[in-house]
Amino acid sequence: MNRITSTLHTALDAEMDKILGCIHCGLCLPACPTYQQVGNENDSPRGRIYLMRAVAEGKLDVQSPTFSRHIDLCLGCRACETACPAGVNYGHLLEHARETINEHGTQKGGGFQKFMLRLALRHVFPYPNRLKAVFAVNRWMRDSGLMKWAYKSGLVRKISKKADFALSLLMTTAPARKDGVMGRQRDGETKTTPQNPKSKIQNLKPVAVFTGCVMEGLFKHANDATKRVLEVNNCQNIQVAKQVCCGALHAHSGDLETARKLARANIDAFERFLTSDHNPANPATIIINAAGCGALLKEYGELLKDDPRYAERAVNFSRHVKDATEYLATGEIRQGAELKEAVTMDAPCHLYHAQRVMTAPQKVLTSIPGVEYRPLAGMQDCCGGAGIYNLSEPEMSEGILSDKIEKVKATGAKVLVTANPGCHMQLGAGARMFKADCQVVHIVELLDESYRKAGFYQQSDNS
Ligand code: SF4
Numbered sequence: 001m002n003r004i005t006s007t008l009h010t011a012l013d014a015e016m017d018k019i020l021g022c023i024h025c026g027l028c029l030p031a032c033p034t035y036q037q038v039g040n041e042n043d044s045p046r047g048r049i050y051l052m053r054a055v056a057e058g059k060l061d062v063q064s065p066t067f068s069r070h071i072d073l074c075l076g077c078r079a080c081e082t083a084c085p086a087g088v089n090y091g092h093l094l095e096h097a098r099e100t101i102n103e104h105g106t107q108k109g110g111g112f113q114k115f116m117l118r119l120a121l122r123h124v125f126p127y128p129n130r131l132k133a134v135f136a137v138n139r140w141m142r143d144s145g146l147m148k149w150a151y152k153s154g155l156v157r158k159i160s161k162k163a164d165f166a167l168s169l170l171m172t173t174a175p176a177r178k179d180g181v182m183g184r185q186r187d188g189e190t191k192t193t194p195q196n197p198k199s200k201i202q203n204l205k206p207v208a209v210f211t212g213c214v215m216e217g218l219f220k221h222a223n224d225a226t227k228r229v230l231e232v233n234n235c236q237n238i239q240v241a242k243q244v245c246c247g248a249l250h251a252h253s254g255d256l257e258t259a260r261k262l263a264r265a266n267i268d269a270f271e272r273f274l275t276s277d278h279n280p281a282n283p284a285t286i287i288i289n290a291a292g293c294g295a296l297l298k299e300y301g302e303l304l305k306d307d308p309r310y311a312e313r314a315v316n317f318s319r320h321v322k323d324a325t326e327y328l329a330t331g332e333i334r335q336g337a338e339l340k341e342a343v344t345m346d347a348p349c350h351l352y353h354a355q356r357v358m359t360a361p362q363k364v365l366t367s368i369p370g371v372e373y374r375p376l377a378g379m380q381d382c383c384g385g386a387g388i389y390n391l392s393e394p395e396m397s398e399g400i401l402s403d404k405i406e407k408v409k410a411t412g413a414k415v416l417v418t419a420n421p422g423c424h425m426q427l428g429a430g431a432r433m434f435k436a437d438c439q440v441v442h443i444v445e446l447l448d449e450s451y452r453k454a455g456f457y458q459q460s461d462n463s
């Protein structure tokens with residue numbers, strides 16, 4: 001067996017028991033968005049696993065366009081995993097299949113957009129200073145009056161539908177609610193510090209927010225809200241320096257080597273925080289508010305299982321990671337002021353299917369007094385964002401997004417909450433494209449707004 005097939009075969013070997021347990025039941029098919037869109041068995045989980053096995057067994061050439069095309073078209077949403085009674089770990093198989101294709105060079109084509117995306121993943125995301133510069137330019141564009149005018153007037157749409165969509169993705173990263181805490185924070189009018197009556201209690205829970213790259217670069221308002229909300233809920237935020245991108249986009253695109261490098265850097269950065277002498281009753285927790293990042297952070301143990309220096313440390317790191325909603329929902333969530341809002345929620349795939357955090361976001365949402373929660377049909381179905389899928393596979397992505405937004409409209413909610421930057425941007429752009437009258441907000445920002453209204457925050461001395 002040559003090197004290329006052996007890479008994939010290793011992944012299949014690890015899962016072979018489960019794969020052999022696959023009874024071809026087809027229960028994963030209705031859960032698969034790409035199969036639902038095109039009705040082709042090769043674009044279903046069962047079909048893709050069959051193709052991977054065919055490559056691993058040398059029955060199908062890894063360079064076959066059939067193989068790369070059907071693997072490319074997979075969203076990596078992992079809805080097939082929650083549907084599968086045999087416990088097939090499809091997400092890992094997909095990463096290894098993509099790694100195999102990358103190594104063999106059949107992904108070298110794909111047009112200008114894919115070339116630029118690959119370039120950014122390899123030469124920008126792993127380097128914090130380059131990332132900072134890129135996000136600074138993006139924020140400048142997003143907040144410039146000229147760009148806002150061109151966007152709102154529909155001028156960009158008249159020139160190019162694709163450019164308008166890309167701009168929509170960016171514009172939706174701005175704080176959505178001008179009358180709430182987020183708008184004021186963005187304008188720098190008010191700096192706040194949490195006013196927590198419990199803060200005199202010694203027993204504060206040590207948490208460190210994993211700030212992420214896209215979240216810190218474009219959604220700093222959500223990161224800041226997360227820190228404030230945690231402090232109100234009796235936590236002590238500890239800043240951890242030298243964090244880097246989590247590597248999720250790299251892993252999902254099959255660049256596992258870069259993902260491993262980034263994982264090692266993050267493990268190094270957080271080690272001191274994790275090994276500090278915390279009260280055993282309040283263990284140190286790494287909080288993440290981006291579902292895609294959270295799913296990979298929780299899988300660092302798997303990613304580095306063959307690295308003798310990091311394998312154990314990676315498992316320990318992952319054990320301490322919790323999504324912000326998951327963490328808040330394990331205790332009693334402090335109640336803020338009433339927000340009279342009709343709110344619906346879309347569950348990010350990597351929160352619901354990959355992390356299996358299924359009910360915590362609703363618990364957070366319904367803890368806010370006055371919120372009228374309107375369940376979204378197919379809440380756990382992918383929105384079509386899937387990292388950079390909306391840019392690399394725009395047609396399939398648009399079809400999936402259109403179905404999602406129609407369901408959002410049917411709820412009549414004016415606020416749509418989510419908990420992942422990719423979904424946030426996709427849903428915001430979709431709301432504009434398919435004319436849904438609703439704001440997209442990170443779930444923690446809504447809780448933060450309720451706390452501010454309740455007067456839990458006070459102006460800091462230097463504001
Ligand atoms: S990850 Fe999502 S798109 Fe890919 S096969 Fe599974 S359900 Fe289908």
Ligand code: SF4
Binds near residue numbers: 022023028049084085
């Ligand atoms: S749900 Fe699982 S067992 Fe059934 S066909 Fe899909 S992969 Fe095979």
